[in-house]
Amino acid sequence: MPSERELVRQFRASRVAVREALRTLEHRGLIDVRHGSSGGHFVRAVDAGLLRRDFTTLLRLGRVGVSELIEARLFIEPEVARLAARRASEEDVKMLRGALEERADVVRGGVHPRLHDIAFHRLVGGAARNPVHSLLVDTVMDLEFDAVGPQPALTADDSAQVAAAHREIFEAILKRQPERAGEAMEAHIVDVQRRLARRERRTS
Numbered sequence: 793m794p795s796e797r798e799l800v801r802q803f804r805a806s807r808v809a810v811r812e813a814l815r816t817l818e819h820r821g822l823i824d825v826r827h828g829s830s831g832g833h834f835v836r837a838v839d840a841g842l843l844r845r846d847f848t849t850l851l852r853l854g855r856v857g858v859s860e861l862i863e864a865r866l867f868i869e870p871e872v873a874r875l876a877a878r879r880a881s882e883e884d885v886k887m888l889r890g891a892l893e894e895r896a897d898v899v900r901g902g903v904h905p906r907l908h909d910i911a912f913h914r915l916v917g918g919a920a921r922n923p924v925h926s927l928l929v930d931t932v933m934d935l936e937f938d939a940v941g942p943q944p945a946l947t948a949d950d951s952a953q954v955a956a957a958h959r960e961i962f963e964a965i966l967k968r969q970p971e972r973a974g975e976a977m978e979a980h981i982v983d984v985q986r987r988l989a990r991r992e993r994r995t996s
Contacts, residue, residue: 793823793832793833793834793835795832796810796811796814799814814833817833818833823835823836824836856935857939858936858939858940858988858992859985861932861935861936861939862936862981862984862985862988864932865932865936865981865984866978866981866982866985868925868928868929868932869913869916869917869929869977869978869981870974870975870977870978870981871925871974872916872917872920872922872925872929872977873916873920873961873964873965873970873973873974873976873977874970874971874973874974875919875920875921875922875925875970876916876917876919876920876921876965876973877964877965877967877968877969877970877972877973877974878968878970879919879920879921880919880921880965881919884915884918884919884965885919885965885966887915888912888915888916888919888962888965888966889962891908891911891912891915891958892912892955892958892959892962894908895908895909895912895955895958896955899951899955904946905951905954906937909954909958910933910937912958913929913933914926914929914930914933916929916961916965916977917929917930919965940988950987953983954980957976957979957980957983958980960972960976960980961973961976961977961980964976
């Protein structure tokens with residue numbers, strides 16, 4: 793980052809105000825302060841944990857709900873799936889296929905597949921080869937997990953629909969069909985939205 797003197801000049805702020813702003817950024821884990829001849833303020837690599845902390849605070853205050861999270865997923869994930877269909881490596885495809893197979897195994901074993909469903913979406917985010925998109929997907933999936941819980945009510949039919957949706961997304965990525973991947977992801981999230989709305993009506 794620029795020196796304190798340069799920040800004062802750029803923002804036309806007092807040195808006290810700049811130092812307070814830098815302390816706030818350090819406290820929030822966004823910058824590191826190093827001392828000595830090679831010291832200064834350095835921007836930290838942002839991870840999902842930092843975003844998750846802030847968004848989780850909003851969620852707990854009741855300012856971000858499940859409906860907002862689903863809306864965000866509808867905005868982000870179809871485009872992420874399109875990018876994954878264009879950019880996925882052979883290793884990405886291998887990992888996505890493995891995630892589908894593992895999900896099928898745990899369902900046959902009577903275990904709830906929630907964590908495997910989340911893992912699939914994370915892998916699609918990674919296959920998009922854009923760290924910002926991957927970070928957004930990770931954060932939104934973490935928040936939805938916190939909001940909905942580890943084992944949302946899924947009937948056998950619901951679980952089969954999720955598996956089929958993930959398979960369709962995977963096939964589109966495998967065959968390098970971006971529009972098909974985006975449309976499949978959008979349809980899948982809309983289905984999740986409807987299922988959560990039904991659950992909310994039953995519990996209200």
